[in-house]
Amino acid sequence: MSKIIVITGATRGLGRALVSAFAVGGHTVVGCGRSDGHVRALRADFPGPHSFAQVDVTDCYAVGNWANEVLAKYGPPDLLVNNAAIMNTPAPLWEVPADEFLAVLDVNVMGVFYVLKAFAPAMVARKAGVIVNLSSGWGRSTAPEVAPYCATKYAIEGLTLALAQELPPGMAAIPLNPGVIDTDMLRQAFADGASSYPKPDAWAKRAAPFLLNLSAKDNGRPMTVS
Numbered sequence: 428m429s430k431i432i433v434i435t436g437a438t439r440g441l442g443r444a445l446v447s448a449f450a451v452g453g454h455t456v457v458g459c460g461r462s463d464g465h466v467r468a469l470r471a472d473f474p475g476p477h478s479f480a481q482v483d484v485t486d487c488y489a490v491g492n493w494a495n496e497v498l499a500k501y502g503p504p505d506l507l508v509n510n511a512a513i514m515n516t517p518a519p520l521w522e523v524p525a526d527e528f529l530a531v532l533d534v535n536v537m538g539v540f541y542v543l544k545a546f547a548p549a550m551v552a553r554k555a556g557v558i559v560n561l562s563s564g565w566g567r568s569t570a571p572e573v574a575p576y577c578a579t580k581y582a583i584e585g586l587t588l589a590l591a592q593e594l595p596p597g598m599a600a601i602p603l604n605p606g607v608i609d610t611d612m613l614r615q616a617f618a619d620g621a622s623s624y625p626k627p628d629a630w631a632k633r634a635a636p637f638l639l640n641l642s643a644k645d646n647g648r649p650m651t652v653s
Contacts, residue, residue, distance in 0.1 A: 431506075432505065432506045434458040436510040441608060442458065444627035447631065455501065459481070460479070462481070485534055485541070503549040511538055511539075513534045514576050515531050515574075527575070557643075558600040560583050560600070566579075566602070637653075
């Protein structure tokens with residue numbers, strides 16, 4: 428059965444790969460990204476019934492307006508994927524500029540909160556739907572020089588598990604570690620070492636069916652795409 432799927436950070440990396448995998452599978456994808464050019468490219472590649480908007484997830488009002496438009500047109504999503512995230516420039520914690528740490532927090536934590544605040548009420552009212560917040564291996568372990576990123580992904584783990592306890596029967600909230608994928612963000616941390624890991628499109632072929640199979644039985648279970 429075709430599903431309505433909302434994805435943030437849909438223009439690049441894992442988000443862009445998921446858009447393609449879900450659309451090919453016959454599902455309707457609604458996504459957002461910060462780059463107007465990348466959004467226009469998505470619209471060209473995936474015309475209606477799919478829909479893509481330029482939205483900065485750190486802007487609470489922009490997220491709310493986008494969600495209102497999406498909910499009016501499509502209704503509550505069957506699957507909401509909070510994927511948008513950024514990485515800090517690798518450095519010892521004491522050398523990370525305060526504004527850079529704040530930017531990572533804004534996108535990776537506050538952005539997720541704003542999207543949940545905008546979409547969750549309609550999903551809760553319907554008592555159906557799966558919320559997947561992308562975490563990381565660095566949300567369950569640590570590494571040097573990526574402390575800001577680790578902090579945000581640990582936050583996503585805790586936020587999602589607490590949210591899971593608040594949802595009505597029939598829904599699920601799941602923190603998901605996607606695994607290690609060769610994305611621009613990983614290259615920022617690993618440089619050329621990232622090339623030895625799977626590409627986003629190959630990952631999405633496994634991840635899309637994995638995500639579609641999640642249900643209320645998985646509520647509050649930290650999971651990893653295997």
